[in-house]
Amino acid sequence: MRLFVSAASAALVLLSPSAASAKTPAFDPREWKGAQAGLPTQVLTLGSTHLSQLDNAVTPEMLAPLLDKLAAFKPDVITHEGISGEQCDTLKRYPARYPDMFDTYCWPTDDAEKATGLTIPAALAEIDKTFLTWPARPSSAQRRHLAAVFIAGGDRPSAYVQWLQLPLADRKIGDGIDAALLKILTRSPKKLNETYDVAVVLAARLGHQRVYAVDDHTADHVQAEAGPGFDPYMQKFWTGAKSPLLDEDRRMSAAMKSGVDLLAYYRFINQPAAQREYITIDHRRAMTTPSPEQYGRAYFAWWEVRNLRMVSNIRAAFGNHPGTRVLNVVGSSHKPYYDAYLDMMSDVKLVDAETVLK
Secondary structure (H helix, E strand, O other), rough: OOOOOOOOHHHHHHHHOOOOOOOOOOHHHHOOOOOOOOOOOOEEEEOOOOHOOOOOOHHHHHHHHHHHHHHHHHHOOEEOOOHHHHHHHHHHOOOOOOHHHHHHOOOOOOHHHHHHOHHHHHHHHHHHHHHOOOHHHHHHHHHHHHHHHHOOOOOHHHHHHHHHHOHHHHHEEOEOOOOHHHHHHHHOOOOHHHHHHHHHHHHHHOOOOOEEOOOOHHHHHHOOOOOOOOOHHHHHHHHHHHHHHHHHHHHHHHHOOOHHHHHHHHHOOOOHHHHHHHHHHHHHHHHHHHOOOEEEEEEEEHHHHHHHHHHHHHHHHOOOOOEEEEEEEEEEHHHHHHHHHHOOOOOOEEEEEHHHHH
16 A cells, blocks of 8 residues: 655654754854954943942042043944833833833933924934934034934933033024923933943944934833732842852942942953853843742743843844944843844954953
């Protein structure tokens, strides 16, 4: 008796659970390292503390040594841990899917829409159009107008990049800047923030026109669906995190009195050993700690989704700038994931933070 097997049946056999599965992927992007036309894109990720959360008073002057080190790297593109106006518009439109996330992570744009007449989508379109004919030496009126449009587009950091490049006498109302927007741009009351006081200040110093927001909180939908016991579980989980490295982190952050101290702290948190320890006592421990609801696995999944999307946003930011230098300023626990995922990209060369900060 002859047995006939159709192509479809054969495919089902090959895909059945009992069939042998591939042991390795058919392709690893790292195999193409160095094959790109032109120079690789050099990418430096600075793991940062959240400056607003430091117990002691850190002044802008204390950031000078760190900024000098980063300026010497001469980045062409700078990204930061913030949410784009486009994503904020999404969070606002889907409150059931992303509960409370717009209010938590985004700025309202009502005042800017009133001042400019632009919604977030219209402002983003205006920004793209403006850069098509942006002059090498923009006037103060052009910078003020673009700052107003950036605020309307939900991109306050980029507005501040424009604002800092204005002469002090020209940081005033006009060209779309009204009293409400002026208050935003003067950052009153001012509290240090690594987006504004590192990424933005550096961008303005280097003559950039904007910074790029790459954070992603659509990933928070994973947490929103985890169940009501997720938050209490994670709060208890975090209280159990103990490590000599965490003790040293607290000691160094509490003892900072100068720019030299602050730079030493940044060197400490950007060491590979410190990076591995941070994610081991948090994300690996979450992944490997059993619970009936698998909350740790959900937390780990959220973290991976968020970082994958953040890195894809970074890739988009420098997609049209191959062969340049890129600086990412982000919370230090993101850095190991940034480096791991960015290193997978065929035409990217990672830059050692320890060397830059030496």
